Amino acid sequence: MYTGDVTRGGPADVRVLDEVEIRKVSVGPMDNAAYLLTCRREQAQLLVDAADEPDRLLALVREGTGSARLDVVVTTxxxxDHHRALASVVAVTGATTAxxxxxxxxxxxxxxVPVRRPLHDGDVLAVGHAVLEVVALRGHTEGSVALLYREPERVQAPDAVAGRAHLFTGDSLFPGGVGATGGDAGRFARLLEDVERRVFDRLGDETWVYPGHGADTTLGAERPHLAEWRARGW
Incomplete structure (x- = not known):
């Protein structure tokens, strides 16, 4: 059963959906979360953040398909701390970078490592038959991006929910608040506005949130606290 909470050095947490499998591990001294998405039909794979411990991430890639196939690495x-293993992972797999x-x-x-695909809000990434939408969430950094995946309307896998959204947020959204903005009021306001308008206003409470560190959450768990975040300023 997928829990969304992993420990460094521990096994991957695996979620099996109809189109994709999602694997989560914790790597590096800052307990960064790295996520591997595997298309179940075509065996295409995408890694979200080659953060650290390249050997562990390459083992994760092999867990997904039994081979070193990796199509894309997205750096959020x-x-x-989110790209320390990027050069090693790309050197071994030949993956495209975004x-x-x-x-x-x-x-x-x-x-x-050259970024082969610069991403903008609304761009689409295909992982085999699965499609991910790029959601720009400016503020933690100016180029921070999240990835949005929606399950199909007809599902069969035990852990699947028809139409449910899955959002990989990097350091832009966590349980309990948005990402750090260095005490800069302007950056905080921009990040919270993007998170509210591009995430909370568009997606339902069942949306699963996969952050760049720590345990997962849902939009339903976080939505009641948006006003508190705005009032406290971080």
Missing amino acids: HQHA AGAADAAAITAATG
């Missing part, structure tokens, strides 16, 4: 934002356009140059400068 430019902070170093990141928010405004963060792409900084990621390339830090890792030496």
Whole structure:
């Protein structure tokens, strides 16, 4: 049973849906969450944040398909703890790299890995038969992006829910609030506005949120606290 909470060095938490399997592990000294999405029909794979511990992430890739096939690595934002393993993972797998356009140059400068696909709000990424939408959430960094996956309307897998949304948020949304904005009121206001307008206003309470660190949450658990977040300013 998928719990959405993992410990560093522990086994992957696995969620089996109709179109995709989602695997979550915790890596590195900051307990970064990395997520592997595997298309069940075509065996295409996408990794969200090659954060740290490349050997662990490459083992995760092999768990998904039994091979080193990895089609895309999406880096959710430019902070170093989210791309320390990027160069190693790409060197082994040959995966295409993608990141928010405004963060792409900084990621390339830090890792030496060119970002082949700069992402913008509303862009679409295909992982085999599964489709992910890019949701820009500016504020934690200017180029921070989330990835949105929706389950099909007809499902069979035991853990599936027809039409449910799954949102991989990097460091832009966590249980208990939005990501850090360095005490900058303008950045905080921009991030909260994007999160409210592009996430809470569009998606239902059953939406599952996969953050860049720590345990998962749902929009239903967080929605009642939006006014508190705005009032406290972080």
